[in-house]
Amino acid sequence: MHVAMIGAGYVGLVSGACFAEFGIDVSVVDKDPAKITALKQGRIPIFEPGLDELVKSNAAEGRLHFTTDTAKAVNRADAVFIAVGTPSRRGDGHADLTYVFEAVREVCAALTGPTVLVTKSTVPVGTGRKVAALAREVRPELDIAVASNPEFLREGSAIGDFMRPDRVVIGTDSERAQAVLKRLYRPLYLIETPIVFTGLETAELIKYAANAFLATKITFINEVADLCEKVGADVHDVARGIGLDGRIGRKFLHAGPGFGGSCFPKDTLALVRTAQDAGTPVRIVETVVSVNDARKAAMAERVIAACGGSVAGKTIAVLGLTFKPETDDMRDAPSLAIVPRLVEAGAVVRAYDPEGMAQAKPLLPAEVVYCRDAYDAAEGADALVVITEWNVFRAIPPDRLAGVMTGRVVVDLRNIFDPAAMREAGFAYSSIGRA
Known part of the structure; x- marks a missing residue:
C-alpha cells in the first residue's frame, strides 16, 4: 500500500514514520523546501524520543520518502492524510481551517484516480462534510471517499502512542474508506487494539x-x-x-x-x-x-511573593521552559506567562531547558540569559523556579544546589523535589498543593 502524508509537522512526521514501520510505502509532503531537505539528510526538525532513528531506518529501507511535490506523492496513493496545522483563529478562537482546505484543493487537483482522503488534523465537527463537498467541487468526476482519523499522540511518547494506542478512531460513511483504513491499521488489529468505526461528525467530536x-x-x-x-x-x-x-x-x-x-x-x-x-x-x-489562563498568569505572582514581594534586581534561575518534558514544544507553555512577568518585575532571569531554548528565544524577553545546564542557571541566583519537570532536574542534590545559589528560595511548580530534603538543606521551599 502507498500513503501520502500532507504535512511534515509533528503529527504528519510521526504518523508517516510509524506507518512506514508497519511496512507501508509513505510519502511525506511539505511546502517548506528547507524542512524537506533536512529530512532527506536525516535531520529531524522536532525533538521526539526515538523519532530520528525511526525516520532514518525507514528512509534507508526505501519505505519513507520526503518531497515538496504533492502530485508525485498522491499519484498512486491508496489514502492521502491531511496532517496540517489548525491553529486558533485570531479574534474568535475557532480553529483556522485555511491550511486544511488549501491542502484538500491541491491534493484533489493533483489526483489521477480514486482515493481515500483522510483528515488527521484536529478539526471541528462538520469539517469532514465540508472536505467532501470541496473534493466534489474540485474533481466531480472522481470517486474521492472521505474519512476522519483523529490522532491521540502525546508529545514525548508519540511513537509508543501510535504503535500501541488505546484505540483507533475512524469516522466515515464509505465502505471503501473503511476497508482501506482497516488494511492500513491491520498491524494494530492483530494485537487486538480497539478500532472504533463511526460517522464523520462523531469521530471529529471524539477528539x-x-x-x-x-x-x-x-x-x-x-x-x-x-x-x-x-x-x-x-x-x-x-x-x-x-x-x-x-x-x-x-x-x-x-x-x-x-x-x-x-x-x-x-x-x-x-x-x-x-x-x-x-x-x-x-x-x-x-x-x-x-481558570487555566488565570493560573499560568498567577504563577509568576507566587514566585514574587516567595521572594518577599519583590524580585527587582534579584537573579531568578528558571529550570524548564517547554510545556512538558521530552519535547522542544513551546506552544502555550506556562513559561511564556511566567518569565516575561518576572523580567517585567525587574528580575534577572537565568534559564535552562534541555531541548527548548532555541525555540524559546524568539518568544521570551531578550533580557533572558540562557545557560549551559541547571547549575549554571542556579549560579549566584537569589531564587530558583522549576517550571518543567525534566527528569534531569529531579536528580539535583539539594546540597549542591545550595552550594551554587546565593539565596535560599525555591519555588517548585512541578513538585519534583522532596520538601524535607530541601528544607534540611536550608531552603525556603514552596511547592504546589502541599502545606
Whole structure:
C-alpha cells in the first residue's frame, strides 16, 4: 500500500514514520523546501524520543520518502492524510481551517484516480462534510471517499502512542474508506487494539471531547491543590486517593502551573466556540479555559511573593521552559506567562531547558540569559523556579544546589523535589498543593 502524508509537522512526521514501520510505502509532503531537505539528510526538525532513528531506518529501507511535490506523492496513493496545522483563529478562537482546505484543493487537483482522503488534523465537527463537498467541487468526476482519523499522540511518547494506542478512531460513511483504513491499521488489529468505526461528525467530536476531558482533569486537580494549601492537605495523596478509583483513573492528576502545548489550549477553545455556535454551550470547558489562563498568569505572582514581594534586581534561575518534558514544544507553555512577568518585575532571569531554548528565544524577553545546564542557571541566583519537570532536574542534590545559589528560595511548580530534603538543606521551599 502507498500513503501520502500532507504535512511534515509533528503529527504528519510521526504518523508517516510509524506507518512506514508497519511496512507501508509513505510519502511525506511539505511546502517548506528547507524542512524537506533536512529530512532527506536525516535531520529531524522536532525533538521526539526515538523519532530520528525511526525516520532514518525507514528512509534507508526505501519505505519513507520526503518531497515538496504533492502530485508525485498522491499519484498512486491508496489514502492521502491531511496532517496540517489548525491553529486558533485570531479574534474568535475557532480553529483556522485555511491550511486544511488549501491542502484538500491541491491534493484533489493533483489526483489521477480514486482515493481515500483522510483528515488527521484536529478539526471541528462538520469539517469532514465540508472536505467532501470541496473534493466534489474540485474533481466531480472522481470517486474521492472521505474519512476522519483523529490522532491521540502525546508529545514525548508519540511513537509508543501510535504503535500501541488505546484505540483507533475512524469516522466515515464509505465502505471503501473503511476497508482501506482497516488494511492500513491491520498491524494494530492483530494485537487486538480497539478500532472504533463511526460517522464523520462523531469521530471529529471524539477528539475534542477527549482533549477537553483531560484538560478538565488537570484543571480540577490544580484547583484542589490550591485548596490543599489552605487547609493543610497534600495534593499528591488526594490525587492518589481519587485516582485509584477505576472510574476516575490516575492519569492527568498532577498539579502544576497549568496546561499548555499544541493541543489542549486550542482544542478546548475550539470546542467552546463550536458549542456556542450550536446553541449548546459547554460551561465546564469554558471554565477550564478561563481558570487555566488565570493560573499560568498567577504563577509568576507566587514566585514574587516567595521572594518577599519583590524580585527587582534579584537573579531568578528558571529550570524548564517547554510545556512538558521530552519535547522542544513551546506552544502555550506556562513559561511564556511566567518569565516575561518576572523580567517585567525587574528580575534577572537565568534559564535552562534541555531541548527548548532555541525555540524559546524568539518568544521570551531578550533580557533572558540562557545557560549551559541547571547549575549554571542556579549560579549566584537569589531564587530558583522549576517550571518543567525534566527528569534531569529531579536528580539535583539539594546540597549542591545550595552550594551554587546565593539565596535560599525555591519555588517548585512541578513538585519534583522532596520538601524535607530541601528544607534540611536550608531552603525556603514552596511547592504546589502541599502545606
